[in-house]
Amino acid sequence: MTVPAIELKGISKAFGPVQANKDISISVAPGTIHGIIGENGAGKSTLMSILYGFYKADKGEICINGTKTDIPDSQAAIAAGIGMVFQHFKLVENFTVLENIVLGAEDGGLLAPSLSKARKELKELEEEYELFVDPDKRIDEIGVGMQQRVEILKALYRQAEILILDEPTGVLTPAEADQLFRILDRLRAEGKTIIVITHKLREIIENTDTVSVMRRGQMTATVKTAETSPEELAELMVGRKVLLQVDKVSAKPGKPILEVENLRVFDQAGVERVKGIDLTVRAGEIVGIAGVAGNGQSELLEVLGGMRPGQGSIKLNGEPLALSGHGSDGQARRAQHIAHVPEDRQREGLIMDFHAWENVAFGYHRDPAYQRGLFMDNAALRADTERKIEKFDVRPPNGWLTAKSFSGGNQQKIVVAREIERNPDLLLVGQPTRGVDIGAIEFIHKQIVALRDQGKAILLVSVELEEIFSLSDRIAVMFDGHIMGERLPHETDEKELGLLMAGVAEEAA
């Protein structure tokens, strides 16, 4: 048996109470492509950051080519022959390709000798691995696929023998992704060891030799790719933990409240995030949007909540909503009886330095009930806050504390109380229980179901499949800006959803 290129033994890492990595051991043979797959937050990136010297493991050891190696920082990782290609490239936009490759590996104070030496070596590397780029183009002049090649060349220029790629296809088109994997094949043929971190099942199945599955900070399995199937990986990835059950009677969907047709959303950089989706939410039902984070769910929610512009058509109770310009902001949406529990309560849903009683009006602060002449009626606000604190059991029950003094669960209760108590026609809910303790999760779920039972429409976005299963009356899966399919929760399982979430089309599954 050959000596493994990388061997991790019993790596553990905790951030406060969160165990990001728990006793992880893997061994990667030289000259292979090894995939690491898992849901968001499974601990993949933490593990790779430990390997690259960004974090220090609490326990465990790292062996490179059979010798125990300490990696206190990224310089040490480079010295040990490890190269990393990050999901978000670390390139200087207004430098040329050549300058970026040399950056941090200059031979001396003068740049010219380093550059000419690099130019020569770059040429050799290009020919050896068929990795062609124009060394004199500026980074902002070349496409994303090319930029990634520059990152790979940067690693190779520093004599990397082990290459780690974090979500390498996240920003690539399918054609660019194919090219990337051809390059990786070539690198493998030249004896390099490659680790690819991804949540896309198909890439793993098609391109790797072995695959490790991570879930909740643990390595649940390492298998030979040839001996596994997408179904098995999906199951390993999502897990079969008992669902957190929510007591609810079956839904009695009424008339359509929200009708979305051919909705497109572009982000600030002009990238299309939502690529023409259709969706209907009826009165008295909870529609859950499942999907790996970053597949357009956030943008969908933000357009509906008036936080960003979109294109297409959205109707509420049959009336069209403005999607850009006048009448499309959060105030207009609230006036149209859309309430919104945003995905990020700390950056969006609450002002962390405001008192709880100020936050209880946030977004509804123009409500006439909160005004008294020229001024805000702070007494009315505080009375309202006391009511909500009691009804939603916010602890500690003190409206004078700032939002940041509450625990995550109680912060979320403040947001949920504020939004649900407006008695909206449509409630948008994003990641309602992210970073929330078990007790509060149950409470928040109950409130959402209670609102549904009053005949309100609810659109739920969550990356937690358990949550989607336990709350939704209908599930739509989003991948890459599209809705891959809709399922009824009792007619599907995590395995099928996992495949849809990973972008595997229905016939393949």
Next chain:
Amino acid sequence: MDKMPKWADVVLIPLISLILAAILSALVILAIGENPVEAVNLMVTGALGSTYGWGYTLYYATNFMFTGLAVAVAFHARLFNIGGEGQAMLGGLGVAIVCLYIPWPHWSIALLAACAASMLFGAAWAAIPAYLQAKRGSHIVITTIMFNFIAAAFLNYMLVNVMRPQGSQDPATARFPEAVHLPTFQSMFSTAENAVFKGAPANISFFVAILACFVVWALIWRTRLGYEIRAYGHSETGAVYAGISPVRITIVAMLISGALAGLMATNNVMGEAERLVLNSTEGAGFIGIAVALMGRSHPFGVFVAALLFGFLYQGGAELALWTSIPRELIVVIQALVILFTGALDNMVRMPLEKLFLGLRKGAE
């Protein structure tokens, strides 16, 4: 939990910063061979020892209250308005136009009109950088600095070519008519047998400044607009979520800020000089930044900090007059206070926060 009690944040940190600045200033005075104790003595008697001294101290403090409030309001929207200087200059132009070209029957009506005009001109001067920031993303710090220079050049042009009386060699407007002269503290508080504030420039606009402090307090903490300004200042994404337009808040906050800076002209132009001269603001726009920082952007803090800087200004002038300490050293002392209370805030804050955390842990 907050890292330390509120009183430490509001009182202790500025106090320690001041003491540090004082110690360093004392060392500098020692180094040039003067006695720091005597210097402090001179400053205190010069600025606070007589109604004359108070008259100057309060006059300067009035200027700093206006510019300090201007910077504070912008701070609440997380905007750094460095253009108080230019906005106050333009405010002066507004005051001069109102006072020179309209015949007023009584100073009180003239004061109201001058307030309106100075606010309008100051706000207009802040409007362009505000628009550029809100719509084009041009950084407000850069544009407001630039607008200070443009304001100075513009005023230069106006005074030399447009408003200078015929035959005058001085780049200044004519003196304002008697009817618009504001009551000074001397005329307000002197009795037949006891003349106070004699010859000092403090005038009724000091009370305008105090009124402005109350108005700003009510605006920021009691109105819907203040709520939106503070929300936007704390979190832009939060503001977008709540349907608060970042563009609107940026522009409105800067207009208010510019108006407050412009208001300063009621004091220095209308109350003191009684005509518009070149460089009438004398750097008060910049002192406003230190005042707002030291006052934690709270109107009461601004009031106290403005008094302190008024004292430093007047005390410094006395020092230069009566000792061989050069005028430049006064600037050094003032700069040290600004440096410690403003820019080096974290130097005092961090160790203090650690201390309080340690104390709290010890108590638990």
